[in-house]
Amino acid sequence: MAAVFNLNHHASYVHWHFFQMAVANVVVIIVMLAVFIAAIVAPFPGRRGTHADREA
Amino acid sequence: MSVTEERSWTARVRRRAVGALPPEKLLPDRQPSYVASWIYVFGVLSLASLVVLIASGCILATKGPGWWHVTGIGHFFNSIHLWSVELFFFFMVIHLWGKYWMAAWRGGRARVWMTGAVTFLVAVPCALTGYVSQQNFDAQWISTQAKDAMNSVGVGAFFNLLNFGQMYSYHVLLLPLAVVGLVVAHILLVRKHGVVPPFDLRERVSQEPAREPETESD
Numbered sequence: 001m002a003a004v005f006n007l008n009h010h011a012s013y014v015h016w017h018f019f020q021m022a023v024a025n026v027v028v029i030i031v032m033l034a035v036f037i038a039a040i041v042a043p044f045p046g047r048r049g050t051h052a053d054r055e056a
Numbered sequence: 057m058s059v060t061e062e063r064s065w066t067a068r069v070r071r072r073a074v075g076a077l078p079p080e081k082l083l084p085d086r087q088p089s090y091v092a093s094w095i096y097v098f099g100v101l102s103l104a105s106l107v108v109l110i111a112s113g114c115i116l117a118t119k120g121p122g123w124w125h126v127t128g129i130g131h132f133f134n135s136i137h138l139w140s141v142e143l144f145f146f147f148m149v150i151h152l153w154g155k156y157w158m159a160a161w162r163g164g165r166a167r168v169w170m171t172g173a174v175t176f177l178v179a180v181p182c183a184l185t186g187y188v189s190q191q192n193f194d195a196q197w198i199s200t201q202a203k204d205a206m207n208s209v210g211v212g213a214f215f216n217l218l219n220f221g222q223m224y225s226y227h228v229l230l231l232p233l234a235v236v237g238l239v240v241a242h243i244l245l246v247r248k249h250g251v252v253p254p255f256d257l258r259e260r261v262s263q264e265p266a267r268e269p270e271t272e273s274d
Contacts, residue, residue: 039150
């Protein structure tokens with residue numbers, strides 16, 4: 001990762017009133033939320049039909 | 057059943073174990089159709105990360121905590137250990153979110169939920185004791201900050217974050233043992249109770265009282 005990103009400087013922070021968090025942590029949380037939403041809405045391979053179809 | 061078999065503790069344990077988890081429940085070859093969703097994948101991804109984490113940790117423990125500073129292969133396994141723990145928490149938190157919004161404690165699954173939640177809580181200090189075992193300035197900085205944090209909440213008499221031997225023992229033995237034990241209990245409970253089904257929306261809608269048609273108030 002150090003080859004991709006220049007890590008030779010102080011960490012950047014998001015600071016808003018009482019909230020303070022490293023940019024890297026904010027990015028990870030946003031990616032986790034995106035993956036969570038994608039896991040709910042993305043179709044699963046091999047799954048055919050709707051819930052009602054399967055029960056019918 | 058013979059009298060000897062009745063008195064034997066091994067026979068009693070076997071009967072209870074097989075009664076609670078018969079082989080077809082312990083190692084099922086079919087799952088309900090609702091399990092075919094990406095949100096059900098994050099539990100096994102957490103487990104896969106844990107396996108890599110434990111394996112790379114065993115290699116690092118064999119060579120000692122300073123090995124990764126002086127050899128390329130040591131650095132490689134240290135990186136595997138770091139990124140597997142990053143993925144472990146990444147997947148575990150998404151698994152936790154999914155199960156929380158699914159109310160995974162439904163249907164007598166309270167112990168399944170509790171073992172999972174406690175595993176997360178125990179995994180946090182397990183990872184943090186790894187940060188103070190790095191044998192570098194970063195570890196020294198983290199341990200002094202963590203020492204102040206422990207003192208501020210009144211448990212500083214029990215844990216000395218500046219004692220490397222104590223923190224290293226916690227990191228490579230006590231806390232991983234607790235995490236693995238809890239994960240095993242969690243998986244066995246999932247096998248016993250089955251995977252939690254999603255909410256049945258049609259059933260919930262049919263249970264709601266019929267809405268009165270809106271009338272003009274004036």
